Amino acid sequence: MQTVTKEMLIAKAAELLDNGSVTRVFGWQKGEFDYDVTPALFHSAAEMEKDFVWNDFCGANFSKYLIKDKGEGKVLVFLKPCDTYSFNQLLTEHRFDREKVYAVGIPCDGMADIRLIKEEAGEGVTGVDTEGDELVVHTLYDGDIRLNRGDFLAERCKVCKSKKHVAYDELMGDDGEIADSARFDEVAKLEAMSADERFAFWQNELSRCIRCNACRDVCPACSCEKCVFGNPKSGVENKAASDSFEEKMFHIIRAFHVAGRCTDCGECSRVCPQHIPLHLLNRKFIKDIDTFYGEYQAGAEVGSRAPLVDYTEGDIEPSKAVERGGANA
């Protein structure tokens, strides 16, 4: 259950709008149901009273929206702990003006995954309320179904890497700690496979890709003005994969491109309409970077140099990495 309430966030926004600290607010807007929340820009407390929502379905990360936002004065943005890592990473890359943003850190008790809920409760879910450790799922045909909240959190929240905010102007509630996360367990399982098994795993997953580019377009690390895959002059533009090679190429190139910059926010897997576990590609890179260069968390500090764009005498020799891969390289 979230410790900071919707009312507290509206009051905070109203205070900052009133005293002129900010002119607008990035916040989550309620939809038709409790779980179809849309990121939106609010301009007054009255607008927020009407439509603002803060519940277990506010997974959308606002950091990337700061790049596009060009309004007058400062914008208020609410950041969950994981969002603050993307925020810092984008600052490191000089993608938005820190002076134009007022960041309020808010604690997060994890976000629920509506897909998991619908798999359990069936279709026809008209709303979901949180009551303590339980989710009360309202359905069209089966009445109310009570689920254990912890079981229906998004994967990224079940293995949450940090409840600690690494960036904010002001913090609401208590700050948490960096967690001893189990987020690499699934990667370890993939590593334990033979090369053929692993190839088959990714072939199967990526064969479902429809090249909607949602993973790229939502990714805070994918902030190029013009993506090479969307540029007709690049020679490699493709709007659809014509074969299994192209299915893999887009995702693997993208994973390489964000390696060392990906904070593991998990938005890619959240938005994939085909339910491809894309975050596992990025986590493999993070795990390898940790192993080869020492632990590194993108976005933990503004201005940190990622191992892949830095050089130290202690850097691993490329040949060692190949040796480590062995027969699976």
Add this chain to the structure above:
Amino acid sequence: MRKCVLADKNALLAAMAAVSRLYVPVDGADKQAVFSEWKDGAVLSGKLNTNRSAKDFFFPQTENMMTFKMSGKKLEIFDTRREHEDFILFGVRACDVRSFTVLDNVFLSEPVDTYYANRRAHGTVVSLACNKPAETCFCRTFDIDAADPEGDVVCWEDSENIYLTAKTEKGEKLLAALENVTEACGDDAADGVKTLVNERLGKLPLAELKADKFGGGKTDAFFNDPAWDSLSEACIGCGTCTFVCSTCQCYDIKDFDTGHGIHRFRCWDSCMYSDFTMMAHGTNRPNHMQRFRQRFMHKLVYYPENNNGLFSCVGCGRCLSRCPISMNIVKVMKTLGGKEDA
């Protein structure tokens, strides 16, 4: 009308598969429903609808249209089309059946898209009434009847039987081939299911959504509405809505030099993409709001204007549950259509 007891559904499907290749919705590895070739004993998906729409069968995401080869000054053109074999799609929902009509209006009007026509001519559509419509459904908004779908053959299921009736010549041919596994029944046999479905449709959260403020001739009423700015603000510009949509029909054609000849390749395109309909002078929708507006104006105004008032949204709800930011046609219709002067 004919019927078959549910216990014999596998035999019914086997009889269909004996007629031609049969595709049915089954749960894939990701627990989402997907049309797959029927295999004996296949467990059909309990999901209301498939993750991807059924349009893939007639308008696939990618296809090679032809191949060219140059040798000296000689140019050879190879037609890569093959006569499609007959196939049956079982379990198509009313919304998706209507989407075929929307696509037919585009691809079967002159000049006919022979690639599409080839597949369409060989496909038999067996539809299935929606016993449990979902919270994201709004087919009634567009006068689609999930209790009594269109299709070559229409099916209803209750707790005991599956009822079948033919609506077209193709459908009659298929039903005739199923005589050994079905028995005749009264035309009112499925009325109980129809009543139940109608009751449920009436109670859906989006049951009151109306499209009557939209349609042909409404370009001026909506084109310059300031609400497009706020509606499109959060859109990340991906193509999810267009690619899961059962009626989106835009495509791109490009020639690729493979080094061993040139492939003329066609694939789905999305009006959300920045290079959509790029022309020599550039693009006519340079900003994101314009691209966003195009998608909804096309469904709600431009298409009906050119197609006797038929909307090119069928209310299947796929975009509602797939959009990364949960912005969708329902929210657009409520915002624009909810105004007094609309």
